[in-house]
Amino acid sequence: MSTTTTAVKGTAPKLKTSAMIASFADADQKTASAPFGHALVKAAQENDKIVGLTADLGKYTDMHIFAQAYPERFFQMGMAEQLLFGAAAGLAETGLIPFASTYSVFAARRAYDFLCLDSAEPNLNVNIVGGLPGLTTGYGPSHQATEDMAIFRGMPNLTIVDPCDSIDIEQAVPQLAASDGPTYLRLLRGNVPTVLDEYDYTFELGKAKVLRGGNDVVFISSGLMTMRALQAAKALAAHNVDVAVVHAPTIKPFDAATVLAEINTDRLAVTLENHSVIGGLFETVASAVVTAGLGKRVVPVALPDEFLDAGALPTLHDRYGLTVQKIVAKVLAELK
Amino acid sequence: MNQETASERLERVSAAAYRIRHHALNMGEVQGQGYVGQALGAADMLTAVYADQLRYRAEDPEWEARDRFLLSTGHYAIGHYAALAEAGIIPVEELDTYGSDDSRLPMSGMSTYTPGMEISGGSLGHGLSIAVGIALGLRHQGSAARIYNFLSDGELDEGSTWEAAMGAHHHQLGNLTAMVDINALQADGKTDTVLRTEPVTEKWEAFGWYTQRVDGNNMADLLQAFDNAAAQAAVTGRPSVILCDTKVGRGVPLLEEREKAHFMRIEEHEWQTCREQLTAGFEGTAGR
Numbered sequence: 001m002s003t004t005t006t007a008v009k010g011t012a013p014k015l016k017t018s019a020m021i022a023s024f025a026d027a028d029q030k031t032a033s034a035p036f037g038h039a040l041v042k043a044a045q046e047n048d049k050i051v052g053l054t055a056d057l058g059k060y061t062d063m064h065i066f067a068q069a070y071p072e073r074f075f076q077m078g079m080a081e082q083l084l085f086g087a088a089a090g091l092a093e094t095g096l097i098p099f100a101s102t103y104s105v106f107a108a109r110r111a112y113d114f115l116c117l118d119s120a121e122p123n124l125n126v127n128i129v130g131g132l133p134g135l136t137t138g139y140g141p142s143h144q145a146t147e148d149m150a151i152f153r154g155m156p157n158l159t160i161v162d163p164c165d166s167i168d169i170e171q172a173v174p175q176l177a178a179s180d181g182p183t184y185l186r187l188l189r190g191n192v193p194t195v196l197d198e199y200d201y202t203f204e205l206g207k208a209k210v211l212r213g214g215n216d217v218v219f220i221s222s223g224l225m226t227m228r229a230l231q232a233a234k235a236l237a238a239h240n241v242d243v244a245v246v247h248a249p250t251i252k253p254f255d256a257a258t259v260l261a262e263i264n265t266d267r268l269a270v271t272l273e274n275h276s277v278i279g280g281l282f283e284t285v286a287s288a289v290v291t292a293g294l295g296k297r298v299v300p301v302a303l304p305d306e307f308l309d310a311g312a313l314p315t316l317h318d319r320y321g322l323t324v325q326k327i328v329a330k331v332l333a334e335l336k
Numbered sequence: 337m338n339q340e341t342a343s344e345r346l347e348r349v350s351a352a353a354y355r356i357r358h359h360a361l362n363m364g365e366v367q368g369q370g371y372v373g374q375a376l377g378a379a380d381m382l383t384a385v386y387a388d389q390l391r392y393r394a395e396d397p398e399w400e401a402r403d404r405f406l407l408s409t410g411h412y413a414i415g416h417y418a419a420l421a422e423a424g425i426i427p428v429e430e431l432d433t434y435g436s437d438d439s440r441l442p443m444s445g446m447s448t449y450t451p452g453m454e455i456s457g458g459s460l461g462h463g464l465s466i467a468v469g470i471a472l473g474l475r476h477q478g479s480a481a482r483i484y485n486f487l488s489d490g491e492l493d494e495g496s497t498w499e500a501a502m503g504a505h506h507h508q509l510g511n512l513t514a515m516v517d518i519n520a521l522q523a524d525g526k527t528d529t530v531l532r533t534e535p536v537t538e539k540w541e542a543f544g545w546y547t548q549r550v551d552g553n554n555m556a557d558l559l560q561a562f563d564n565a566a567a568q569a570a571v572t573g574r575p576s577v578i579l580c581d582t583k584v585g586r587g588v589p590l591l592e593e594r595e596k597a598h599f600m601r602i603e604e605h606e607w608q609t610c611r612e613q614l615t616a617g618f619e620g621t622a623g624r
Contacts, residue, residue, distance in 0.1 A: 051476070075472055078506065080499035083465045087503065090469020093454070094477060098469075114496070117459050118466055122447055 015312035017138040020060075022313050023191050024136060024224060031191040032166035036129065037065025039173035040099055044070055050177055051091060053077055054101045055084040061101035061131045062189045081111040088126045089118035097125050097177050104130030104145030104186065108152055119182040120157045126182045133162070133186035134223065134274030135303055135320060140310035146303050150279025152184050153252055159183040159205070160251040162223035162273070162281070167196040168249055171203035179205055186223060195227045201247070208255040210262065214244035217331055218262050221272035222248050222281050225301070225322065229272045232327040239332060251281060256288040263289060263296055268334055270299045274322065277302035299334055301327055345388070350555050352387035352422055353380050354618040357587050358611065359418035363434040365607040370435065370443070373584040373591055373600040375415035377553070378486070378517050381580050382419040384558040385484055385515070394424035397452040401481055404470055406455050408463025408487040409517070413445030416453070425452040461494025463487055464514060468500050471509040471575075482511050482566075489518040492533040498543070505544030510569035513562075514545070514577040517552065519584050523598045536579055545577045552580025588613050 025031050044050040044066065052066040053075040067074035075091075077084045081102055088100040107115065107130045119126040130148060137143045152160055159179060163169045169188060176183045199211045211226070212233060221229040226247045233243035246262050248255060263269045263285070273281035282300035289296050303320050317323050321330065340348070357379045364372035385405055393399040407416045414434060421428045426440070433439035440450050444458040455466050467485040474481050491497050504512055522530045533539075540547040546568045550557040558580070565576035584600075585591030588610045591600065602610070 051473075073476070075507070077503055078499075080496075080503065082461075082496035083468060083499035083503045086462055086465020086496065086500065087469030087472065090466040090471070091473040093466070093470050094473030094479075096473050096476070113459055114462060114465065117456055118462055121456055 015315050017310060017312050020137050020139050020143060022138065024313055024317075025191055025193045030194045032194050033191055034062040034065050034189065035166035035169040035192050036173065036185075036187055036189060037062035039170045040066045041069040043174045043177050044073065046174075047097065047177060049095060049097045050099065051075065051096050052099050052101070053084060053088060053091070055079055055081050055106065057102050057131065060189070061129055061187060063101045063129070081106045082114050085111045085114040085126070085128070086118050089114070089122070089124055092119065092124035092126050097127070099127040099129055099177075101129035101131065101187070103143060104133045104148040105143055107184070108145060108148040112151065115182065116155055120155050123157045123181045125180060127176050128182065128184040129187050130184060131187045131189055135308060135316055135322065136188070136224070136274070136313070138311050138313055138316060141307040144308055146276045146308060147279065148186070149251055149275050149281070153279060153284070157181045158252065161205070161249055162186045162251055163188060163203070163249050164223060164226040164247060165195040166192040167194060167201070168203050172205065172249070175203070175205040188224065193227055195230065196247075203249065206250045206253055206255060208246055208248035208250070208258040210258070211245045211247050214242040215267070216241050216335070217243040217268045217270060218265065219243060219245045219270050219272055220248055220259055220263070220281070220285055221245065222251060223274045225272040225274050228322060228324055228327060231324045232331070235324055235328050236331060239328070241331065241335065243331075248281065251284055254284050254288065256292070259285060260288055260292050260294065263298070264294055268299065268331070269296060270301060270331065270334075272301040272327065275302060276305055278305050299330070301330060345559065346556055349383055349387045349559065353383040353555060354614070356383050356415070356418040356422050357614055359421055359428065359431055360414055361588070361607060361610050361614065363414050363418065363431050364602065366432055367435045368604070369599065369601065371411045371414050371599070372602060373597070374412055374519065375418065376588060376591065377519050377582040377584045377586045378412055378415050379418070379587065380553050380555055380558055381486065381515055381517060381582070382415050383422070384555065384562060386419040386423045388559060389484070389562050391481070392423065392425070392452075397425050401479065403482045403484065404454050406463045406467050406470070406483065406485045407445050407453065408457045408485060408491060409460065410444035410446070410456065410458025412486070412488070413441070413443065416445055417441050417450070420450070420452045423452070426450070460488070460491045461496040463491075464497050464500035464504070467512055467514070468503045468507070468509065471504070471512040472507060475509070475511055482513065485512070485514045487514060487516055489516055489520065489527055489533055489536070490522040492516070492536065493531045501540070501543040501545065504575040508573045509575045510573040512575040513565050514575065516577060516579050517582055518579055519582045521584055521596050521598060526596075540577045540579065544574065546572065546574045547577050547579065549579040549581070552582035553586045587617055589617070
């Protein structure tokens with residue numbers, strides 16, 4: 001992770017919060033710059049119905065890439081999220097395909113009614129792009145969308161995508177544009193890790209994919225936690241624990257068939273998500289398990305049902321259990 | 337067809353307003369209650385749009401080049417359905433199903449239920465934001481269609497209305513006209529006791545809109561205001577707002593004089609009296 005440190009004489013160095021949009025990429029990790037912005041430009045080259053809009057956060061959601069490429073197809077709505085999503089619905093009413101960006105907290109908490117009634121009820125092709133999902137900023141609860149999926153999962157017609165990396169985002173954008181009805185993308189922006197190119201993987205809207213097999217443990221993960229799940233699986237191999245990883249980037253509609261087939265074994269089942277333990281991937285999996293009548297325990301790796309601290313991302317990811325070390329420790333404890 | 341004179345135009349539109357009010361009373365009687373007071377108050381605004389301003393094809397409500405009328409106040413649907421029937425978009429006989437199970441005409445207007453209903457209103461303060469998007473989208477695609485958003489003075493309480501007002505001015509949406517029904521009445525009482533919205537005219541002017549305030553129950557004034565709005569938009573490119581002071585229950589003295597309420601109670605035996613008073617008033621006006 002990119003952070004800055006400050007050494008105080010006689011004490012351990014304290015990490016600094018750094019910028020609001022600090023990258024969660026590891027220091028030596030392969031990354032791609034602004035994958036969403038470039039993917040949107042590419043999709044727009046092929047489909048002249050695609051337009052972009054934002055609520056004064058173009059530079060912070062990678063929408064500025066699109067705005068530079070297609071100034072006449074970009075609409076700045078100002079710091080007015082209700083207008084942003086009301087207008088996005090209006091644009092879709094005229095046959096255009098809007099991608100509307102802001103931070104996830106503002107989309108989910110502030111503009112819910114406008115998304116629900118103006119886009120979801122008439123099932124319009126409005127694509128919500130939410131920056132800073134889960135714990136991807138150290139700015140505290142005002143900016144940390146730890147419950148965005150919990151809020152959005154109850155909205156009929158809405159498709160929810162929690163991408164892992166730049167590959168997911170690049171491949172998801174044209175599929176979101178092509179799918180009918182509203183979508184919500186949990187945006188990873190800036191220098192986004194490139195992880196899934198090392199696996200035999202392509203993003204398919206609505207599908208979960210087995211990234212690697214393993215005999216002892218099965219991880220079901222979404223978002224950036226799939227990156228951590230893959231790293232933890234490698235680390236656990238050193239402890240002679242064989243871990244399978246299933247990546248489920250589409251939270252709704254959920255690919256229960258693929259996930260349940262993997263869970264319905266003797267392996268320890270663990271969900272991993274960059275979201276509150278309430279209402280996200282864990283509960284999505286849990287409800288699928290119960291509905292199918294599987295008497296199976298599922299262990300969640302997720303953010304606690306709390307307002308989280310402010311601070312540096314590495315500090316906070318460690319504090320709330322999202323780091324590889326914490327995942328490994330939790331799995332080893334479960335297997336004891 | 338010969339050019340219509342101003343008095344012929346006024347006579348034609350006034351007759352349509354009478355029919356729309358008559359439809360609304362019939363629909364209210366079917367339900368035994370409803371937003372009849374609002375429908376009567378807003379009937380002239382709705383009529384000016386449907387009988388005079390809007391370009392549409394009754395047989396093809398989705399016609400791409402149509403003007404759009406967005407009803408933000410979902411509970412005014414009773415008046416909107418009456419206008420849609422007058423416009424020939426839905427059959428007059430269907431109005432009898434208003435608010436009944438499986439009807440295309442629910443109590444609160446929804447685009448997914450009713451032909452010609454562009455948006456689902458009801459959660460107040462949405463219409464103008466959607467209108468901004470439609471206006472941007474149509475202009476972007478080279479359409480000359482106009483967008484009309486009907487909103488109520490109660491919706492001026494909503495912050496989103498003012499977000500949209502700023503957005504429309506910022507983007508110079510000359511193809512957008514907002515109509516505000518100022519009946520000075522909200523769910524909990526008179527507007528000035530619920531949340532003071534005045535000075536309304538100065539607010540819209542300050543937000544950069546071409547602003548007119550008229551007697552919303554005077555058809556000649558309404559038509560003039562629409563003409564002014566169209567003329568200025570062609571020159572300045574600014575969005576227009578027509579602030580319409582209206583009277584709840586307008587056209588039926590029995591209801592005009594009744595204590596004002598958001599949800600007006602009308603007894604079973606009173607509906608016929610209402611219709612008779614409406615007709616007498618219209619014929620009296622027509623005979624003047």
